[in-house]
Amino acid sequence: MRYAFVGLGHRAQMYVDALLGDWRDTGTIVALCDTNRTRMDYYVERIGEKVPCFAPDDFAGMLELCDAVVVATVDATHAHYVVTALDAGKRVIVEKPLTIDAEGCAAIAAAAERSTGSLIVTFNYRYSPRNSAVRRLIMEGAIGEVTSVHFDWALDTIHGADYFRRWHRDKANSGGLLVHKSTHHFDLVNWWLDAAAQSVYAQGELRFYGAENARARELDARPERGQGAPGLGSDPFILDISADPRLKRLYLDAEHEDGYIRDQDVFTEGVTIEDNMSVLVRYDNRALLTYSLNAHAPAEGYRVVFNGTGGRIELEVCERAWTPPHAAIDPTAASKEHAAGAWERLTLHQHWQEAREIPIEQGEGGHGGGDRLLLNDVFRGPDGDPLARQAGYLDGIRSVMVGASANESIRTGRPIRLVDGGTRMADS
Numbered sequence: 001m002r003y004a005f006v007g008l009g010h011r012a013q014m015y016v017d018a019l020l021g022d023w024r025d026t027g028t029i030v031a032l033c034d035t036n037r038t039r040m041d042y043y044v045e046r047i048g049e050k051v052p053c054f055a056p057d058d059f060a061g062m063l064e065l066c067d068a069v070v071v072a073t074v075d076a077t078h079a080h081y082v083v084t085a086l087d088a089g090k091r092v093i094v095e096k097p098l099t100i101d102a103e104g105c106a107a108i109a110a111a112a113e114r115s116t117g118s119l120i121v122t123f124n125y126r127y128s129p130r131n132s133a134v135r136r137l138i139m140e141g142a143i144g145e146v147t148s149v150h151f152d153w154a155l156d157t158i159h160g161a162d163y164f165r166r167w168h169r170d171k172a173n174s175g176g177l178l179v180h181k182s183t184h185h186f187d188l189v190n191w192w193l194d195a196a197a198q199s200v201y202a203q204g205e206l207r208f209y210g211a212e213n214a215r216a217r218e219l220d221a222r223p224e225r226g227q228g229a230p231g232l233g234s235d236p237f238i239l240d241i242s243a244d245p246r247l248k249r250l251y252l253d254a255e256h257e258d259g260y261i262r263d264q265d266v267f268t269e270g271v272t273i274e275d276n277m278s279v280l281v282r283y284d285n286r287a288l289l290t291y292s293l294n295a296h297a298p299a300e301g302y303r304v305v306f307n308g309t310g311g312r313i314e315l316e317v318c319e320r321a322w323t324p325p326h327a328a329i330d331p332t333a334a335s336k337e338h339a340a341g342a343w344e345r346l347t348l349h350q351h352w353q354e355a356r357e358i359p360i361e362q363g364e365g366g367h368g369g370g371d372r373l374l375l376n377d378v379f380r381g382p383d384g385d386p387l388a389r390q391a392g393y394l395d396g397i398r399s400v401m402v403g404a405s406a407n408e409s410i411r412t413g414r415p416i417r418l419v420d421g422g423t424r425m426a427d428s
Contacts, residue, residue, distance in 0.1 A: 001027035001091070001379075004066035006059060006081050007073030008034040008043050009250060011095050015070050016043060018375045026379040031065045033058070038254035063088045071095065075180055076173050079104035086115035093120045093378055097183040098396030100175030101404050102425055105397045109423065112393045120378060121396035125184045126191055126389040127370030127377075130344050130360045134304075134315055135192055135387050137358065142348055144310030146193055148288045153185055153302040156320055158328050160275070160295035161237060164209040164266040165226075169273055171407075176273040178204065179403035182293055185302075186281075187391065187399035189291075192306075195283040196398055196422030201415040202406035204274035208296040214267035226263035227252065236328035239263045243330050279406045284422070298322060301342075311350035318343050398422045 003019060005012055019029055029047055032040045033054040040053045054062040059081065063069065068091035071081045079099040085092045086108075098121050099105055112119055125131055138146060155163075163181070168174040190196065207213060214222055223229035226238045233240065241247040241263045251262035264270075275296055281289040300320040306313040321341025349355035363369015373389070382390040401423060405416040408425065417426040 001068055002030040002066045003027050004031040004033065004062055004069045005029065005043070006033040006056075006062075006069060006071055007077075007095075008032055008036070008039045009072065010247075011072040012043065012070065013046075013246075014371065014375070015072070015093070015378075016046060018379065020047065022372075023375060023379040027068070031062045033062050036254045036257045036260075038257055039250050042249045042254075060084060060088070063090060067091060068093065074167055074173050075100050075175060079107050082119065083107050083111040086111040086117050086119065089116040091118050091120075093122060094396070096121055096123055096187070096396070097175065097179050097400050097403070098393065099400055100179050101407075102401065105400055105404070105423065108393055109397060119393040119396075121391045121393065122374060122378065123184065123187045123191075123389075123391045123395070123399075124370055124374045125188055126387075126391065127373040129362055129368045129370065130315060130317065130346060131188060131192075132370075132387055132389070133346055133358060133360050134306075134313060137313055137348060138192055138306065139387075142311070143306060143308030143313055143350065146285075146287050146306050146308045148307045149189055149193070149290070150305045151185060151189065151289060151291045151302070152304075153182075153291075153293045154297035154300060155181070155293070155295045156297050156300035156323050157236065158320070158323050159300055160297065161209070161266050161328070162239070163273070163295065164271055164275070165239060165264045166262060167260070169209075169264065169271045171272045174273065175400075175403060176204075176407055177293060177295060178202070178274070178277055178279070178406045179400060182277070182279075182291070182403050182406075183399045185291065185293075186402040187395060188304075189281075189289055190395070190398050190402075190422070191388075191391075193283055193285060193287055195285040195287060197281050197402050197405070197418050198284050198422070199282045199415050199417050200279065200402055200405035200409055202277065202279040202409040204277040204406075204410045206271060206274050206276075208275050209266045210271035211267060211269045219267060222265045222267045224268055225261050225265060229265070233329060234325075236323075236325040237266050238329065240329055274410070277406070277410075279402075281402060311348065311353075314345075314347040314349070316345045316347075394421075394423065401425070 031052045034040045069085045071094040174180040229238050231238050241252050277293045279291040301318040303316045346358040377390045409416050419426050
């Protein structure tokens, strides 16, 4: 299989390294496409041989060289590249979210239906052993029919803050966290329940990040960016991207070409996304979801609870126990000593029985071995997976539409009804 890549930022590296490593027998990298030549040069160097590089205007021409394309660009551009590649009959692997809005979903659905190619959305959370264990329990009927789900996700001041430095801070680019980040979570619920959303109601606010909140808390005058800032090295909200060789090469050394600033201050003007969000969802199997996302927590993790006609499942996960200031400043420290307190617990409590903890089997590599399972599905095929973890375009659309409907609900103040199996807003 001949693979091309469009979008050569941080996200592309997992797939590039896979094709250079354990999955090199499945294909070769034949072309790269990005807005920035410096970033492409970084990957050419990593690949170790000369690979043709294309500007976005030449994307259609690049497709003539490949059988498959990996899309890892800014979220708002996904629909354009996915539709173009599908119309060329290519195999498409796209980073989540599939796109950011209802219009993009409709365009991709139409292209997928007429295409001779195929599409995979890489939802790596499905492959995490703890999330797969939940799916298995529900499929086995451990708690009967699921009646309600409560899902609470906390992003800490390393991970959460980073969305407010990058292009994600502009909702026009990312769809906000209810699309960019929560699409993972909404996909998990769709997959766990094997159900589609019917109605969505949401509220959201920007309460912590952004210039207005900084002024309200009487914070000192803020710099526009991290590099050269007076507080660099001491202020935990000012990231030093020069401290990470890879971030330096991909962004700091590349910004002269396109002006993209990777280390914008989180308390400056221009933040149009929310940092506190609450969502209510009703599914076509009558299950109800209450969902919460906070992007400025002191620790990172999530708790999801399933109530069923036969009992209750509780999954509690601490991914990062706390954040010392120096780790927030240094991007290379994000998974070091303060992550040692991470833990996870899966509990099954059936009616008339004592609660019991369910063991979670771990694999090798990122996300408890989940990343390897995902990459195997992408490059070798799912091979009869009983959990059906590989996600296609309908899965991608259903997850995006929950987030996009939540955004519309926040904008209008009213609930949004979804039809056609959770793929379209009723009045669109």
